[in-house]
Amino acid sequence: MHIAVQHPPSIPLQILAGPGSGKTKVLTARIANLISEHNIPPYAICAVTFTNKAASEMRERLTKLIGKAQTSQIKMGTFHALCATFLRRYPRLVGVEGNFTVCDADESKKIVKKLLEKYKQFLVERDISLKEATVLSMISKAKAKGRSAIDLQEEHLNRDNRSSITAEIDRVVAEIYGEYERILRRNNSLDFDDLLVFGVKLFSGHRKVGLWCQHVLVDEFQDTNTVQYELMKCIAAANKCVTIVGDPDQSIYGWRSAEIENLERMQKDFPTTQQIFLEQNYRSTASILAASMAIVSQDNTRVPKTLRTSCPTGPTPVLQSFPYDNNEAAFIAAEIKRLVAVTGGMLGWGDFVILLRFNALSRSIESALQKEGIPNRVLAGHKFFDRLEVKDILAYLQFVDNPHFAPAFSRAINVPGRSIGEKASETLESGYIPDLLSAAQRLQISPFEVVQRIYDGKTPDIKPPVKRKLASFLPPLRELRKLAQSGMQPPDLIRRFLDLIDYKSHLMKTQPDWESRWDNVQELINYASEVEITASSQQRDYDDVSDGEDTPLRLFLQASMLSTDTETQGDDGKEKVTIATCHAAKGLEWPVVMIPAVEKGTFPSSRAEDIHEERRLLYVACTRAQGLLYLSYSTARMVSGEVKRKEPSDFLLPLHGQVRCGLQPNAFWRHVHFTLRTCSAIRHRI
DNA sequence: TTAGTATATGTAGGA
DNA sequence: CATATACTAA
Numbered sequence: 132m133h134i135a136v137q138h139p140p141s142i143p144l145q146i147l148a149g150p151g152s153g154k155t156k157v158l159t160a161r162i163a164n165l166i167s168e169h170n171i172p173p174y175a176i177c178a179v180t181f182t183n184k185a186a187s188e189m190r191e192r193l194t195k196l197i198g199k200a201q202t203s204q205i206k207m208g209t210f211h212a213l214c215a216t217f218l219r220r221y222p223r224l225v226g227v228e229g230n231f232t233v234c235d236a237d238e239s240k241k242i243v244k245k246l247l248e249k250y251k252q253f254l255v256e257r258d259i260s261l262k263e264a265t266v267l268s269m270i271s272k273a274k275a276k277g278r279s280a281i282d283l284q285e286e287h288l289n290r291d292n293r294s295s296i297t298a299e300i301d302r303v304v305a306e307i308y309g310e311y312e313r314i315l316r317r318n319n320s321l322d323f324d325d326l327l328v329f330g331v332k333l334f335s336g337h338r339k340v341g342l343w344c345q346h347v348l349v350d351e352f353q354d355t356n357t358v359q360y361e362l363m364k365c366i367a368a369a370n371k372c373v374t375i376v377g378d379p380d381q382s383i384y385g386w387r388s389a390e391i392e393n394l395e396r397m398q399k400d401f402p403t404t405q406q407i408f409l410e411q412n413y414r415s416t417a418s419i420l421a422a423s424m425a426i427v428s429q430d431n432t433r434v435p436k437t438l439r440t441s442c443p444t445g446p447t448p449v450l451q452s453f454p455y456d457n458n459e460a461a462f463i464a465a466e467i468k469r470l471v472a473v474t475g476g477m478l479g480w481g482d483f484v485i486l487l488r489f490n491a492l493s494r495s496i497e498s499a500l501q502k503e504g505i506p507n508r509v510l511a512g513h514k515f516f517d518r519l520e521v522k523d524i525l526a527y528l529q530f531v532d533n534p535h536f537a538p539a540f541s542r543a544i545n546v547p548g549r550s551i552g553e554k555a556s557e558t559l560e561s562g563y564i565p566d567l568l569s570a571a572q573r574l575q576i577s578p579f580e581v582v583q584r585i586y587d588g589k590t591p592d593i594k595p596p597v598k599r600k601l602a603s604f605l606p607p608l609r610e611l612r613k614l615a616q617s618g619m620q621p622p623d624l625i626r627r628f629l630d631l632i633d634y635k636s637h638l639m640k641t642q643p644d645w646e647s648r649w650d651n652v653q654e655l656i657n658y659a660s661e662v663e664i665t666a667s668s669q670q671r672d673y674d675d676v677s678d679g680e681d682t683p684l685r686l687f688l689q690a691s692m693l694s695t696d697t698e699t700q701g702d703d704g705k706e707k708v709t710i711a712t713c714h715a716a717k718g719l720e721w722p723v724v725m726i727p728a729v730e731k732g733t734f735p736s737s738r739a740e741d742i743h744e745e746r747r748l749l750y751v752a753c754t755r756a757q758g759l760l761y762l763s764y765s766t767a768r769m770v771s772g773e774v775k776r777k778e779p780s781d782f783l784l785p786l787h788g789q790v791r792c793g794l795q796p797n798a799f800w801r802h803v804h805f806t807l808r809t810c811s812a813i814r815h816r817i
Numbered sequence: 818t819t820a821g822t823a824t825a826t827g828t829a830g831g832a
Numbered sequence: 833c834a835t836a837t838a839c840t841a842a
Contacts, residue, residue, distance in 0.1 A: 182832080211832050236831085323832050386830065489829045494833085552819045595818060693832065714830050736829065748830090771827055772833075824838075 135407045136160040138374075140169050140346055143401035145394065146376045149438045150423075150754035151414025151720065154376045155185070158348060159192045161374060162205065165346055166197060173197075173204035175345035177366055180209060181354055183694055185718055189350075206344075210359050211323060212693050214330030218321070219681055219689070221340055225332045227319065230533045230685060233692035234315060234322040236267075237517075238538040242314055243267050246307045254303070259296055261303065269304045270311060274324035275356040275388035277331070280309035319535040327358040334365040341366050351717070352377030356388040364400060373401060379434060380427050383714060383748045385741050412438045414720055416445025419753065419760050422789040427750040429785050430743045448753075448760040450783065450790040456768040459727050460499035466761070467708060468503055470723065480506055481706035484721040486713050486752045488733045493710050495769070496727065500708060510711035516691060520638060520648040521655050525691060527628055528621075531611045532684055534579030544582075547637035549600040558593050559585075579608070607631035621659035621687035625652075662690045713752040724756035730764045730777040749782050762790065 135157050138144050148154035162178060165171045180186040186208050193202040206213065215233065222229040234242075244263040254261055273283055283305035290298070315322060321329060334341045347367040349355065352375040355363070367373050375397065382391050390396075398404045412420060417440050424438065453459040463485060471478050485496055490511055500507045515521060523546050529539035537560045544556050551559075560578050584590040585598055586605045592598045610631065614624060629635060629652070638645040638652075709721070726749070728734070735745030753760055764779045 209832065233832095326832085384830080387832090491828055548820085550819065554818060695832065712830065738829070818842105820840100820842085822838100822840080824836105826834100826836075828834095 135409065136164050137168075138405070138407065140165055140171065140372050141370075143371065143397070143404040144374045145352075145397065145404055145406045146374065146409060147406060147436075148376055148378055148409040149412060149436065150378065150381065150751070151412040151440075152409035152438075153413055154350070154409065155189060155192065155718075157409065158350060158374075158376055159189055159196060162193060162348065163196045166201060171345050173201045174206070175343055176348070177206040177213070177344050177346070178348045179213060179350065179363070180207070181351040182718070183209060183212070185350060186212075188718075209693065210330075210355075210362060211326045212689075214326040214333075214362070215689055215693065217333060217340060218326065218329055219685070221333060221337070224337050224340070225329050227316075227321065227329065228533075229681070230319065232318070232320045232529050232533045232536040232539070233326065233689060234318070234320045234538065235692055236323070239311075239322050240264070240267055241538065242311055243270075243307060246310050246314075250303050250307070257296070257299060259299060261300060266304050266307055270308045271324050272388050273308065274328055275358055277328065277358050277361060280305060280312055283308060314537075317535065318537050319533050320538075324358070327362060331358060331361050331365060334362065334368070338368070342369055345370050346372040346374070348374045348376075350376050351381075352393065353379050353382035353391055354384040354387075354389045355393050356390055357393075360390070360393045360396060371401060373397070380436065380747055381717070381751050383717070383744060383751055385744045386739075408436070410436065410438055412440040412442075414442075414757055415440060415754060416442045416758060418445050418447050418789070419756050419758075422448045422760065422786055423750055423753040425785040425789050426753060426782055427747060429782070430746055432743060442757075445758060447791040448756075448762065448786075448789065450786060450792050451761070451763040452779065452792075453763060453765045454767060456495050456728070456765045457499070459763055459765045460495040461502075462763070463496060463725055463727060463761075464499040464503040464505060466725075467500075467505060467723075470759075478722060479706045480708045482722040483725070484709040484711060484716065484719075484723070484755065485725045485727065486711060486716050486755065487726075488713060488728060488736060488748075490712055492728050492733075496710060500710075505708055506705060507708040507710055510709055510715050515651070515654070516694070518648070518651050520642075520651050523634070524625060524628065524652065524655060525688070527608075527611070527632075528615075528624065528684060529688055530579070531608060531615050531624075532682070532688060534577040534612075537578055540578040544604060547603075547632065547634075547640075549603060551597055551600055552595075555593065555595050555597050559597070603632065615682055615684045618682055620683050621662065622656045624684060625656050625659060658691075659687050662687045713748050716755050717751060720755050720757055722757045723759040723761075724752065725761040725763070726752050727763045728765070728768070729762050729780045729783060730768070731780055732777070734780040734782055746782055749780075762786075 135144070135146050138161075146154065146157060148157070158178070162176060165176060166173055178186075178189060180189060190202055190207055193205070206216075208216070218225065218227065218231070219229055222231065240263055243266050247261065247263050247266060250261070273279075283301070287298070287302050287305055315325065344366050347363055349363055354377075363373065363375075377394065379391055379394070382389060385391075415423070420438055420440050427433065428435075451459075451462065453462060467480075467483050470483075471480070485493075487493055487496075490509070493509055497507065497509070516525070522542065526539040526542035526546075529536050530543050533539070541556050541560055544559070545551050559581050581590070582601055582605055585592055586601045588598075607628070611624065611628060614627060619627075634652070635645075635649060638648050642648050713726075729749070734749055735742050739745045753762075762783065764777065764783075766777055767774055768777050769775075
């Protein structure tokens, strides 16, 4: 471990670290070492993680090691957040405005959906079904490979395809891709993939942007895609000092265009690269590791790797089958209760996690836990920011910051209801007002400008008269814009917004459960004040001239769009059983892990393209466990309102002999008690 | 043209 | 079981 920490900074390093081998610790120790032993200033270090959670954990640990002053200078964050920060600083260099809005997946979907309508008839005639989700993911994949709409279109022309269905789809997608891009640019907006694509443009096209950088460290390298890899390369261009940490066995984001080949690519691009293997596991018992290895070893395309553990053998992992998903859920709830009781309070609710292949499986589990009175929380992606009331507020604020961002406009214009429907708002949005505006002007005018002109009487009203209705929209917006530009803090801005449009009565009128929604509004204000604090604690560390000035509002909006931290809500300090997807569990650990629904069609998912990736996902899930691991499946399950028969997953086959099936004998419980005492996470507490 | 209600449909994974 | 679409009344 110390070899990896002290490895010379100028020799590119690949740390291949199995689960539980303490890679975060190595990474943070290495950063501390770079600063103290090699005199690399903290602002010259760039540490990239995959999730915000990993970034904040790293920040926490580093603060303990080297103090807050130095830690706050390190450029730390996700690829997306890092790009966003630098794009805000030098927007003009890549042809965007500093107040660009990050377009989230929902809004992208709506744009694509609208574009797809034009092709509907064409597709129906040819009996082709093309969903917006498919189009969106094809566009996303193209972007992740750094390929533009024009690239796709040219490629299509160069192929000698007659009119096969896939060729038609490719053509339509390439066209929609192009239009989608034009719409985003017109809206002064970047989607998630754009952040990376434009980040590469910025760093590769303008050396001065990355001159500060002396060392780049990338966590979870196995999950980087082509564009992210390019990004790493061009940020590191000045000094070629790179450290990456990764584990091919834990690559679970191929569907998001992650490319495991980046490991080899790096060895070619940085010829002096050296590898260090961390194979000592400090997390799981030997029997959990054995079962996990049995699962992942089934993949014969895998590079063999071993894992050792210093932990005791521990209780054998449990594999159970149930007739129906209800029984499975009830068992899980009962077993959690039993474990808490039998260990005499050594285990608390917070020590349990239930890992699912996808979120929809949580329903029966949640209700079973509720029935038993077990407090629980669902660790799920955006959720909070998906709430209607949160989206309403964000839409207003996005539009305040960026008057070209049409998606925010079309949401805000009719909240509260102003009887401005689809037709009217589309007219306003596009700036296409038939009689008055010349064709040239059309595209340059923002929805805000259109609304303003109508309200001020500079343009005749459009067909269903909207001028009067705008009285409750435009004046508040004008005031908010003025306040935002003068640098008002987001919490105050939100409060002012609530006052100006009387959002509370709107909620009361339209939502039966307005009280809990109003709580969410308050929670958003809390979140805003937290962002304010972290933003102000990040000082500007180099005095390069930039062309962007960020308002507090802008920083808040960006943080909201890029955050998936569910910790912002409900951290009332109470211990709760966690329910999460296997993907979301990456990098985390719990004393007891339960994985239900390990069935064909779920594990691997029937939609999965890469069965090996699905197996690795189960491996990742299993290796989250410190002391106890439960796998289970049901022979019948409610799927989309229908009862379906289910069979155990093939991934379970190699577990013969590694797991205990059926009920636990008393010896098992004594064993549990004994082992958990030695489990590091629990030992600390006793 | 819009708002509101009735009916049909279909379900990953995340920044 | 929640969301999208279809339909009707204003």
